[in-house]
Amino acid sequence: MSTDNVVALSAHKDKPPVEKLPPFYWVHREYDRERGEAGVYFYRAPTEKNPNPAPVCISDVIEVTAETRDNDNESWGKLLSWCDRDGMPKKWAMPATSLYANGGAEAISILVNGGLRIWDEKAFIRYLKGQSHQSRLTCVTRCGWFKPAVYVTPVRTFNPIDKDMVVYQVNARVKPEPFCGTLDTWRDEVAALCVGNSRLVLAVSTAFLSPMLTMLGVDGFCFHYVGASSSGKSRSMTVAASVLSDPKEYIRSWRATDNGLEGIAARHNDGLLCLDEIAQVDASKAGEIAYMLPNGKGKQRSTKNGTAKEIQQWCLALLSNGEIDLKSHADSVRKSTYAGQEMRVINIPADNCEFACFEHLHGEANGALFADLLDKAVRENHGTAFNAWLDHLTINYDTIKEGWRDFKSAFLNSVAEDPSGQIGRVAEKFAIAAYAGELSSEITGWSPGTATEAAKVCFTAWIERRGGTESHEDNEIVERIRQTIVRDGARFQDVNKPCEVPTARIGFIDNDDYVIPAEGWKIIFAGLDARRAANVLQEKGIAKNERRYLPGLSRIRCYVIHRDSLAD
Structure with missing residues (x-):
């Protein structure tokens, strides 16, 4: 008989009922002299060549203690419980998808890493696929507040009403945070x-x-x-x-x-x-x-097909x-x-x-x-x-x-x-x-x-x-003009040297005045509101709006900043 259609059962008693006909799985929780170690056993169907096959231990004891799903009845999974080889109890809210990709390789890897011994991987995956449970838990894939007064961590749900309502479910076993002392x-x-x-x-x-x-x-x-x-x-x-x-x-x-x-x-x-x-x-x-x-x-x-990911x-x-x-x-x-x-x-x-x-x-x-x-x-x-x-x-x-x-x-x-x-x-x-x-x-x-x-x-x-309680934008405007003059001084043309035009000119120098036409002003305050920058700097007494004769531009309206007005 093929084992593909085997119905997996978890037992509340240590021995399967006499009337139970193989093939089936059974969890033996204790050592037995005849059978051997505790574990999940596969009871094979008899054949002509082997009319009385011995049960085969496929893994250490592991059980599904609840089934999980999110608030939309999606992301189904199973809450697994087992003990590692040191007797430490372990739990993992396993997404059901972990059982179906690459023959369940993801689930097996995580469980083995958690101290579970598995001897027959294919039989073990069939066992987990067939397990079900009447208990239902809500799963979440993100830590933090699930709803008012319910806070979820990878290993515990803080909830004064029902501590077992919500579990954290991801494609990995998450270790509890380490602690030391009290x-x-x-x-x-x-x-x-x-x-x-x-x-x-x-x-x-x-x-x-x-x-x-x-x-x-x-x-x-x-x-x-x-x-x-x-x-x-x-x-x-x-x-x-x-x-x-x-x-x-x-x-x-x-x-x-x-x-x-x-x-x-x-x-x-x-x-x-x-x-x-x-x-x-x-x-x-x-x-x-x-x-x-x-x-x-x-x-x-x-995603690969062009739809938006969450x-x-x-x-x-x-x-x-x-x-x-x-x-x-x-x-x-x-x-x-x-x-x-x-x-x-x-x-x-x-x-x-x-x-x-x-x-x-x-x-x-x-x-x-x-x-x-x-x-x-x-x-x-x-x-x-x-x-x-x-x-x-x-x-x-x-x-x-x-x-x-x-x-x-x-x-x-x-x-x-x-x-x-x-x-x-x-x-x-x-x-x-x-x-x-x-x-x-x-x-x-x-x-x-x-x-x-x-x-x-x-x-x-x-x-x-x-530097005080003024708005960030006002401070940024002052700092922008100060840094421009310090870092980009070479982009200001001396009005007394009309033939020496700098690359990417943004303004002029007239003795101790920095004279900036409207186009240069917009360049300096790119990303900010240039008109607001002018108002702020005029209110602070840093800039003036004047008409000046400039080389190659005749008499135009400019913003004039005296060197001393930017002193700290």
């Missing part, structure tokens, strides 16, 4: 060292706020710690990453393509993404990537660091940044505290020794705080949402004159960091007000580094 030791040895250090407190608060963005309706953003080498900015990221995992494994590099970072961002949905050293990303694409990551949406792509989406908080900021990196290849980018990538000075990135060394003699103390604390204590935080968020979901509006209003009114403008939108990011830091005080052990004060200190530092 929540208490993390609180005493890591979080305690953050107290008195605004950059450390803000970084840890950012880790806690990462799953709150979606639930509170706040857009994604990036805190970028910028400062000199060995200033301590990387330690801030390391301490933040310790909330979730082992920082050595969790922190990623900016050195990746935009497509690669898109995939990484999707895997960190509703979580924290840590990217080290912004100078390693392609400067020509830095602005686009910095906009894409907080914006939460990847590129539109097509766009990858995510919502995340991003921690970044580097010796330069986004604008400086983009400027190195003459790429412009815009308000939308710089409102999402918020520069935190990381080298202007009393001890570079630190204000309080907790008894250590210098910043280097304190950094070493942080390294040791994080190495020995990590990966224990985030699960406790997700428990708190899901249990207190409604209360936390209700408290956000009043907290945000109080914070914004205390730091921003115009909470509705660009400054106010950035202040909102510091507000949610403060809110998360205050709510997580039972986990961190911080006193009330610690996170709020740190957020305010860092917000003030951002304002000072930015």
